[in-house]
Amino acid sequence: MSEKVVYLDNNATSQVAPEVVEAMMPFFGPLYGNPSSMHAFGGNVAKFLQKAREDVAAFLNASPEEIIFTGCATESDNAAIRGSAEFFGREMKIITTKVEHPAVLQPCRRLKREGFDVVELGVNGVGQIDLEELRKELSQNKKALVSAMWANNETGTVFPIAQIAEICREFGAVFHTDAVQAAGKIAIDVKKIPLDMLSISGHKFHAPKGIGILYVRRGTRLKPFMLGGHQESGRRAGTENVPYIVGFAKACELASESLAQGEAPRLAAMRDRLQAGLLAKCPDAIVNGDIENRLSNTLNISFKYIEGEAIAYHLSDLGICVSTGSACASGSLEPSHVIRAMGVPFTAVHGSVRFSLSRYNTDEDIDIALEKIPPVIKRLRDLSPFGPDSDPTTFS
Ligand SMILES: Cc1ncc(COP(=O)(O)O)c(C=O)c1O
Structure with missing residues (x-):
């Protein structure tokens, strides 16, 4: 690490x-x-x-x-x-x-x-x-x-x-x-x-x-x-x-x-920069959740055609800590019940990753994340058997 x-x-x-x-x-x-x-x-x-x-x-x-x-x-x-x-x-x-x-x-x-x-x-x-x-x-x-x-x-x-x-x-x-x-x-x-x-x-x-x-x-x-x-x-x-x-x-x-000192807008600005940067640098990524009514610190992105666990695991090696909503149950990866309940397209359900900030995060953290995450997504996509042209039934 x-x-x-x-x-x-x-x-x-x-x-x-x-x-x-x-x-x-x-x-x-x-x-x-x-x-x-x-x-x-x-x-x-x-x-x-x-x-x-x-x-x-x-x-x-x-x-x-x-x-x-x-x-x-x-x-x-x-x-x-x-x-x-x-x-x-x-x-x-x-x-x-x-x-x-x-x-x-x-x-x-x-x-x-x-x-x-x-x-x-x-x-x-x-x-x-x-x-x-x-x-x-x-x-x-x-x-x-x-x-x-x-x-x-x-x-x-x-x-x-x-x-x-x-x-x-x-x-x-x-x-x-x-x-x-x-x-x-x-x-x-x-x-x-x-x-x-x-x-x-x-x-x-x-x-x-x-x-x-x-x-x-x-x-x-x-x-x-x-x-x-x-x-x-x-x-x-x-x-x-x-x-x-x-x-x-x-x-x-x-x-x-x-809160009185404006913590929420400060976090939202960092979160929005992370969101904009990841969407710009990673094709086939969608934001999950209600963008109009969302916590200032939270960003959930589905990177299509790859697994959130693989992303989190590779980012961990680079010192970046994120979460996925999935739970490892009896050897099978259960996609998040929240993402599934929202009817997120099956191509994106497994690739959801949550980024959540706090008062201790800095702009430098966002710079590092924006530098290190896109190459991981690209590498995993290059290895993935799935893509825009593959059989949709294999994702669900
Ligand atoms: C929405 C929500 N409710 C309840 C809990 C459980 O909190 P605790 O870890 O204090 O039991 C969590 C923790 O992840 C949570 O996010």
Whole structure:
């Protein structure tokens, strides 16, 4: 691998901010008390936990008691979906979308196997759901839970979350959104959008892995997912991970500052330069997702006739980190469920690659990517048995 790593995989995970590490350190040292302890030594730590809760609440314009700290966003998503389902029982209908992260899709599918009425809404060519279809599914006089992501992790497509929330409110449905990829990239204000629950993960915006939150609007009915002690007001058992919670709060503060300082347009400018450069230098490449409504940091390109895995593997050798949406399952390469749901032409489904930026990327990273990626694409194309003239049925 070459010396400099060009990290363009921030939707997978991001660098922990040095300020976050610094904020966490005392809690690995002298401030190791248990915030639930009776003594003042633990009680002192409880004050920092409360301050972190207030800071995270401020990030969302929520109230501190509406924040539940979790172990990750996968837990937050499971807690929201299963907690709701358990409260309302099989009478409740669950509506989600085909392009959700597995952390939402899998619990919904499990509930379907357990006898719940579960609907997965399809998406159009740019990854957007049809709001009329949502209305139709909701107009059955049944209590419903809707779980729809704020922004897609693979394509960056941003759902019209305010409109979805309004529709849910109109029909009395509970609305949960997986805001993992939106947090830190889009300002979130739960007073402006009538959503009921929202999941965020720390490691996608410069806090460590293994810390998340579930925002639960006051009055939302939910059974606790993790049972045990009385922590988080009885809503999530388990001794609080104070160092990571403090780090998460610091990451929220940094994200608010970055957003206020114009981080989103800066990232969008770099992303757009990467997009324009790759499209100009690599023939037969298409952009996946909703270009009009897309996260500022995300670019998903399908390079036709070649495999995304091969591209990612060769780029890794050159120190460039990217992702593909595919999953290696039982020896066969399953194309991304998101790209497939969008009906991307079969010649392009396998060749999708995601580039995702963060505040730590520089213009130099984009220069290196634009210099090194096109020759890799050309080399793989030269080796590929497929091309514009080959039998289309062999691609699907
Ligand atoms: C949209 C989305 N939801 C949920 C998750 C899961 O987050 P965590 O790694 O904190 O469990 C991810 C992580 O890839 C994600 O991108």
